[in-house]
Amino acid sequence: MDALFITFEGMEGAGKTTLARWLSERLRQEGIPNWLTYEPWEPRLRELLLRQGDLRREEELLLFLADRAIHTRHIRMALAEGKTVICDRYADSTLVYQGYARGLDIAWVRQMNQFATGGLQPVRTYLLDVPVEIGLNRQRERNRIGAEEIAFHERVRAGFLAEAQREQPVRTYLLDVPVEIGLNRQRERNRIGAEEIAFHEQVRAGFLAEAQREPQRYLVLDAMRPLADLQNLIWADISALQGSNLFARSESESSA
Ligand code: TYD
Numbered sequence: 001m002d003a004l005f006i007t008f009e010g011m012e013g014a015g016k017t018t019l020a021r022w023l024s025e026r027l028r029q030e031g032i033p034n035w036l037t038y039e040p041w042e043p044r045l046r047e048l049l050l051r052q053g054d055l056r057r058e059e060e061l062l063l064f065l066a067d068r069a070i071h072t073r074h075i076r077m078a079l080a081e082g083k084t085v086i087c088d089r090y091a092d093s094t095l096v097y098q099g100y101a102r103g104l105d106i107a108w109v110r111q112m113n114q115f116a117t118g119g120l121q122p123v124r125t126y127l128l129d130v131p132v133e134i135g136l137n138r139q140r141e142r143n144r145i146g147a148e149e150i151a152f153h154e155r156v157r158a159g160f161l162a163e164a165q166r167e168q169p170v171r172t173y174l175l176d177v178p179v180e181i182g183l184n185r186q187r188e189r190n191r192i193g194a195e196e197i198a199f200h201e202q203v204r205a206g207f208l209a210e211a212q213r214e215p216q217r218y219l220v221l222d223a224m225r226p227l228a229d230l231q232n233l234i235w236a237d238i239s240a241l242q243g244s245n246l247f248a249r250s251e252s253e254s255s256a
Contacts, residue, residue, distance in 0.1 A: 003079045004241060005120070007090040010128035011203050013139035014223045015230070019128065020088045022231060023238070027084060035078045038088035040064060041071040057102040061109065064094050065116040072117045091117055092125060092210055100206025101199055124241060126234060127211050130223035132200040153179040 006023070008016040017038075024036035040046040045067040049060065068091065075085050091113040099109040130138075157179055211218035219237055221230055 002242075003082050004084045004124070004238075005075065005079060005087070005122045006084065006238075007087045007092070007122040007125045008128065009089060009092045009096075009125055009207060010223065011130065011132065011135045011200055011207075013135035013137070013142075014128035014130045015138075015227070016126075016128050017088055018227070019126065019230060019234065020086050023234060024086050026231075026235065027086075027238075032084060033082060034084040034086060035075075036086045036088075037071070037075070039071060039090060039093065040067045041074075042067050057098060057104055060102070061094065061098045061104060061112070064098065065112055068094070068113070069116040072120050076120060087122070090122060090125075092207070095210060096203055096206035100209070101202040122217065124237065125211075125214075125218045127207050127218055127220045128223040128230075129204065129208065129220055132197055132204055134224070136196070136200060150179055153182070 008020045010016050020036060020038075024034050027034045040049045040063075045063055049055070049063055049067070055063070075087065078085050094113055095106065095109050098104050099106040157176070161176065208220070211220050219233075221233060223230070
């Protein structure tokens with residue numbers, strides 16, 4: 001089979017990552033060599049992009065593009081070795097998050113993507129579409145307070161209290177709070193606000209607009225459907241792609 005370049009896109013909580021992992025494993029079982037990867041990719045850029053909350057949108061754009069330029073070089077190498085590449089987010093995420101949602105000029109972001117990738121485009125993009133509040137709740141659910149986390153913070157609290165008792169005269173002024181109240185305060189600070197919902201509505205609308213613009217590349221999947229249905233749809237599509245003998249589109253074919 002020819003090496004295919006496949007991407008998964010969608011908002012957080014849509015289930016991209018689960019399906020990308022499943023596809024990689026399924027291909028492996030069929031004896032099809034593949035590389036499962038994601039963006040942001042380069043560890044130091046990923047750390048900078050995902051951990052630092054106060055980047056300006058221009059800074060963010062340039063870092064995502066720098067990351068993509070490096071990553072694309074590795075994707076090309078994998079494809080040249082005959083490996084199918086499955087990427088969790090790619091250029092469409094920049095178009096949608098930095099363009100549609102953060103408000104940078106969309107046509108210009110498109111050109112910048114072209115510049116960073118040298119025109120490498122996936123043959124298929126699976127867009128996992130989900131209503132915003134459901135996606136955000138799924139994501140929150142994933143981060144919810146588990147028994148283990150509570151137990152861990154109980155040990156942290158007990159440790160601080162023990163240390164405070166040990167120190168005579170008192171050197172430590174302890175700001176003590178019951179664990180669940182502390183964790184809930186923290187959660188409260190991270191709760192879903194109207195602004196966040198509006199932002200993700202733009203992300204969702206942006207992805208759907210792009211899917212309409214390029215219907216031959218995008219396959220829009222309703223992420224509310226059972227996982228097994230989504231897997232069947234993707235597998236049927238991959239089988240058809242293999243049959244139709246498509247390569248990752250090269251520079252000359254892709255439009256700017
Ligand atoms: P990621 O770890 O992929 O989160 P998730 O698995 O929940 O999607 O984090 C990627 C985050 O970075 C996500 O909020 C989308 C954002 N992003 C952009 O804004 N632009 C981009 O070009 C890329 C690749 C990601």
